[in-house]
Structures are given as C-alpha cells and as structure tokens.
Amino acid sequence: MPHGMEAFRLAHQLKMDNLRYLAAMLIAVFAGTVASMWSLLWMHYHYGGVKAYRPAVPFFIGLILGDFMVGAFWNLYGIVMEVQVYRFWF
Numbered sequence: 001m002p003h004g005m006e007a008f009r010l011a012h013q014l015k016m017d018n019l020r021y022l023a024a025m026l027i028a029v030f031a032g033t034v035a036s037m038w039s040l041l042w043m044h045y046h047y048g049g050v051k052a053y054r055p056a057v058p059f060f061i062g063l064i065l066g067d068f069m070v071g072a073f074w075n076l077y078g079i080v081m082e083v084q085v086y087r088f089w090f
Helices: 005-013 018-081
Strands: none
Touching: none
C-alpha cells in the first residue's frame, strides 16, 4: 500500500476524480501523523511503563488533533483570502 509521497504520485498518475484524489491525499497525511505519534507514544510506554503511559495519552491525542486543526485553519484561511497557503509537490 503506498504511503506519503507515493500516494500523491499514484493519485496524480492515475488521474483520479477529485474525491478519490482528495481521499488519497488525506490518507497520506493522516497516516504519517498517526504513525509518528504512535511511535513516540510506544517509546514512552516502553521506557516509562503504565504509570507514565496513561497520563501521556491525552497529550499525544492532542498533538494529533492539533496538527489537523492547524492544517484546517490554514486551508480555510487560504480559501477565504484566496491565497495559496500550501504548495504541494506537483
């Protein structure tokens, strides 16, 4: 299964319709964010144990949600102000 930049390239090469193209981009971004936060949380659990793990779970969920909220804010800002806030690779 392609991930990250490979998903963007695959969606572009296959010339998918807009909804499938958007879904491929969201999956690529979501998978990278969740994988990185999951690996940090696993390391925290592995080295700190259950007593360190349980209080840290809301923090890591907040990091994931915060990443998406900031991205959503900048996309809405770009739509309202009619400017390009993100430049993708292609």
